[in-house]
Amino acid sequence: MTAATLTIDLNAIVKNWQALDAKSASSVETAAVVKADGYGLDAGRVAAALSKAGARSFFVALAEEGIAVRKAVGNDADIYIFSGMMLTDAEPIKQYNLIPLLNSPSQLVKYRMGMSEYPFGVQIDSGMNRLGMEPADFAQVREKAKNAKLVMSHLACADTPDHAQNQQQLQCFRNLTDGMKVRRSLAATGGTLLGKDYHFDMCRPGVGLYGGEPFEAANPVVTVSIPVIQTRDVEVGESVGYAASWVAQRPSKIATIAAGYADGLIRAMGNSQVFIWAGNKPCPIVGRVSMDLLTVDVTDIGQVPTHMEILNSHQTVDLLADAAGTIGYEILTSLGARYKRDYIGG
DSSP: OOOOEEEEEEHHHHHHHHHHHSSSSSSEEEEEEEEHHHTOOOOOHHHHHHHHTTTTOOOOOEEHHHHHHHHHOSSSSSEEETTHHHHHHHHHHHHHHOEEEOHHHHHHHHHHHHOSEEEEOOEOOSOOOOSSOOOOHHHGGGGTTTTSSSSEOOOTTSSSSTOOHHHHHHHHHHHTTTTTTTTTEEEEEHHHHHGGGGTEEEEEOOGGGGGGOOOOOOOOOOOEEEEEEEEEEOOOOOOOOOGGGGEOSEEEEEEHHHHHHHGGGOOGEEEEEEEEETTTTEEEBSOOOSSEEEEEOOOSSSSSSSEEEEESSSSSSSHHHHHHHOOHHHHHHHOOSSSSOOOOOO
16 A cells, blocks of 8 residues: 655646736746745745746745755755844855844844844834834834845735735835835735735745635645545444544445544544545545544445545645634645655646
């Protein structure tokens, strides 16, 4: 028996990047966020495919992630580090030409004192209260930031277009940065979709590249195909799985397939209307999700295939996430190491 297969369509990621790029003016650069190992899909492969398509700037969470991306895309691209510069980051920043997004006045002062010949960016907290300089702090060091390669902030509510905080953060960012002769960035995927007022000099989509909301027009990127281990007939009144939580109401045929919550298929989805697909035919999960196994009602499909799919064009990461009470980001980044990985394109 082979492992479950995770198929990643790099061509679809490129098409999503191109579609998001087309939403801004030609003077606006579209970068790519490839943190968390390219949202769990291999940052090196993703970045290399996007670099071939024309992406020139990439964003990672940590310096260590930046090293993998640099090796994949060569020396010409800009690679920004959201976390700024931590104690052990000086050498990788120098060696791999990475650009920290400095998050506090003290980081900025230390960087200018010890690494003034290396490029840097600045991150402003315009209202999320997560990372970045507070507005008052940035106002005090604004002159020191005039040589920054990029000044950026991050929207907290861009997935909700009519949320009042979008306009509040936009105005805050403008108040702090208007008049600076430095490139600016405010929009990730949601901000890109909010329109030109949010685009400034660079948009930096993340989850939309990988087929996730709020980019509803995105091409699906991932397919998960799971081998069928066994089928069995279950009589009326018999239960399936832990805690006997599902009981057959009719004579049923149950397939057991080889993946579970150890593979990122979150246990909570067993309590919801998630389907496993046999071609174009949906089959409900029955019983609880186990560590390594799922049980599926295949009574109505006729011949049971050798493999069934849980992620595909019918059931995207966001549909699966909704059913599991989470978000598409968590589904993508939880897909584990046990999958056999196949790549299309790139």
